[in-house]
Amino acid sequence: MKATWDIFCSVVDNYGDIGVTWRLARQLVAEHGLAVRLWVDDLGAFVRLCPQADAQALRQIQQGVEVCLWRADWQAVEPADVVIEAFACELPVSYIAAMVQRAQKPLWLNLEYLSAEEWVEGCHGLPSLQSNGLSKFFFFPGFTAGSGGLLRERELLQQRRAFQADSGARDEFLSSIGVTPLPGARLISLFAYENAALASWLDVLAADAQASQLLVPEGRILADLQVWLGCTAMRAGDVQQRGQLHIQVLPFIQQDQYDRLLWSCDFNAVRGEDSFVRAQWAGRPLLWHIYQQADNAHLEKLDAFLALYKEGLSVDGQRALVELWHAWNTGQSVKESWNQLLQRWPEQQAHAEQWCLQRASQADLAEALVQFYLNWL
């Protein structure tokens, strides 16, 4: 009998919660042959990632995953063997009661947000005894061997390498999303929250000796882009040029296509959690717009990641990287740091690939979850 897994996802905002859980659910089905139900409280967000899905369906099968609407008026179901509450979302009270009643108790996991902070290793896998007698385990994704790892499909890096080695595949993909690469231009993707530093980056790209082609999926950064361009209501397909900078707005594409976009670009600006990880698997230099938290807690997380990521770069390479990422995340001008980064471009390229290879030597998150369950049994 296949083990059954329930993954609960409450969509707080943006696409990270559903992006991570949808990716994990698919991988558990495709690579581990598990029966997975994904409970989502906002099917609208899910449909954005999976356009063929039905936003009204209470239950539907998508790519082997049973996707269920998590309704406020919870209808009783038999709990699964493994229950994952993603990002500390609160399970329905009656579902927890049913977990307690189950003859074979389920493994209950809280899948946490990704962080490179040192304390993560100490907390990963720890149980917390609940008043109902069940234990809930904290599962932390992460970048180091003592953490739960990162989401990475089994064939991902082989596919990425084959794609990057095949310029025809790249051109064909770009053409499928309406992009014609400009000869000699640096190709950049931009996915970010509202960002006061954007104008300084666009200024420096427009004034650069080398042309840049900036691809911007529809999203929150468009408002700042429009202010800089002095235009309104930009939509997918719109193209603008200022100096050496060519800007094109893209539609919001599916996760697999978004991967290909990251693989196609020379540089990727990403945000949140899932796109940030995907850009690392692309093996190309990247810029992270971290999700803002109260009291600037996110800046500590940013520095924790930088401390790991910058290892192996030269002193100048480290400085350019850290200053660029700090400026981008604090709304300061990126002009100096971007130019410094460009001066060390080959080093940053080699480093991104090296970082990717090192992370890929660890077990991926889905595999680590499955192993955790097998050890727990």
Ligand code: TRH
């Ligand atoms: O959307 P996000 O900002 O999500 C955030 C973070 O996860 C943050 O940590 C969390 O607290 C907050 O949500 C609630 O960024 P993220 O994590 O990169 O998720 C975006 C998803 O959208 C990711 O799975 C990639 C996907 N995507 C596409 O599928 N197509 C696209 O065109 C683009 C731009 C993204």
